Amino acid sequence: MTTTPSSDFATVGTGYAAYSSGGRGRLRHDITARRVLAELGERSARVLDVGCGDGEMVLRLAAAGHHVTGVEKSSGMLTSAADRVAADPEIAGRVTLAEGDVYDLPFEDGAFDAVVCHGVVMYLPDSVAPLAHLARLVAVGGVLSVLTKNQLAVGVREALSGDYASARAQIESGQAASVGNLGITTRGDTPEHLDDLARANGLTPLPWQGVRIFHDHRTDWKPTEEEYREALETEWAASSRSPYRELGRLVHAVARREATA
Ligand SMILES: C[S@@+](CC[C@H](N)C(=O)[O-])C[C@H]1O[C@@H](n2cnc3c(N)ncnc32)[C@H](O)[C@@H]1O
Structure with missing residues (x-):
């Protein structure tokens, strides 16, 4: 199968909200939010979420007391995010939302204690330029969080879904582009490449995590709350451990971004 990466996210419609609130989406948001919050510590931080979608991470980080700016290319997604923020007056005063593009971010260097970009660069032709644009915005002591x-x-x-022909083709070719569950072509990066890009932009890589190890193929997964909690803790434990x-x-x-001596 020959595929070329696309960034036409407008075609996804309501599919993303359904995915995001389902078990598999929750796993992804719970694991990444837990890690970002742990890296930020107790202080109230300035956070930028690029490609914030319908605002899941914006809501979570603002609810934890941080001041969050969400930037999004799709006006439809941005409207969904704005509606969700407006529905929660507790956090609304700590959130700013704006239409924008990862390739053209109108902020000063070092303006944020955390720059978050989750589930975005896989839709872009490569990660080199986006990571450079994101990294420059990270303040000394701050973190860059990229999920792809x-x-x-x-x-x-x-393979786990029983689509063996497609699995074999991908495994044998190692090809990084394939059509994801939302029907849009996605492109992969290795953790090593992402760490190299962080270094190239003056950042020090911290341990990377694998996200959705045991449940990625469970598209019809509808766990009870108790099952979900157990699954989350299992995924969390595995997320930082090889193999x-x-x-x-x-x-x-x-x-x-470490302080220079
Ligand atoms: C899979 S969604 C992820 C949304 C959110 N970050 C999350 O994790 O739930 C990808 C988002 O990236 C946005 N996006 C795609 N290309 C972008 C770009 N060049 N600049 C900013 N946002 C972009 C899309 O509009 C879409 O909302």
């Missing part, structure tokens, strides 16, 4: 498709795990979802993390559908690359 894990190139190491190509074909795993398809499990290499098989995560997504890679969560985190890097810090």
